[in-house]
Amino acid sequence: MFKTLISTQELADHLNDTDWVLIDCRFDLADKEWGEEEYSHLHIPGAVYAHLEKDICGPITPTSGRHPLPDGKVFIAAMQRLGVNNNSQVVVYDATGGGMAGRLWWQLKFYGHEAVALLNGGLPKWLTEGRDTVGGIETNPMGDFTGTPDESMIISTEEMKTLMGSKKHAIIDARAPERFRGEVEPIDVVAGSIPGALNRFYSDNLDKNGQFLPAESLKTAFEALLGSLKPQEAVAYCGSGTTACHNLVAMAYAGLPMPRLYVGSWSEWIRNPNNPVGKG
Secondary structure (H helix, E strand, C coil), X not given: CCCCEECHHHHHHCCCCCCEEEEECCCCCCCCCHHHHHHHHCECCCCEECCHHHHHCCCCCCCCCCCCCCCHHHHHHHHHXXXXXXXXXXXXXXXXXXXXXXXXHHHHHHCCCCCEEEECCHHHHHHHCCCCCECCCCCCCCCCCCCCCCHHHECCHHHHHHHCCCCCCCEEECCCHHHHCCCCCCCCCXXXXXXXXXXXXXXXXXXXXXXXXXHHHHHHHHHHHHCCCCHHHCEEECCCCCCHHHHHHHHHHCCCCCCEECCCHHHHHCXXXXXXXXXX
């Protein structure tokens, strides 16, 4: 069973296994149909496509962030439509080092499905190695996926407020440093961060070739970030609860307990103008 990362060679060795499900998660916040269009032009053989906002996330509400959790029945139905069975080995990939696919990796874990792995290096590595690709739209037989969300893996905005200033809990922000510091904000209406948060830009989990750093290097980096604080008592967030999952993949790969996820993240936090904003 693959539970964190899988290499391109390991995927290639299992590409025709009937109990494996390969899911393409490419998505661009600025062009929301780009990923599906790219998938239809070229993808890894056997892959089906999951749209971040139609299949993985729920509709935005006046109090939610940009990528809220979907209704459980809706998510389960989407996974069944993609062919996921309860005994499936799922592999997810994208073209951005796992920044998008990490959300589905986490969400399947949230529903109790442990056999899900992120393709290390994603589609770019697959292409660089000259491996086969196909075009068109692929489908799988209907799956029997079921699951129950583990609410202990998430945290609400109200709970987040109680953690600010806590000496027992770390808050880890996965956004780029300039967004974390509040110097720029290309997506949300307010710039800044949750006061007291630490910054671990998700791209820092990758090497120059877009592959995850060695597990030991990641372990050292996250332990240095957290200091004396325990990983399992930390909270991960980003702009909308998507790239924060990349840090959760990295920590799991490093053999560390996973923090909870603040799904609403910054885009939900700023819905309430009374919530404090950190700068610098």
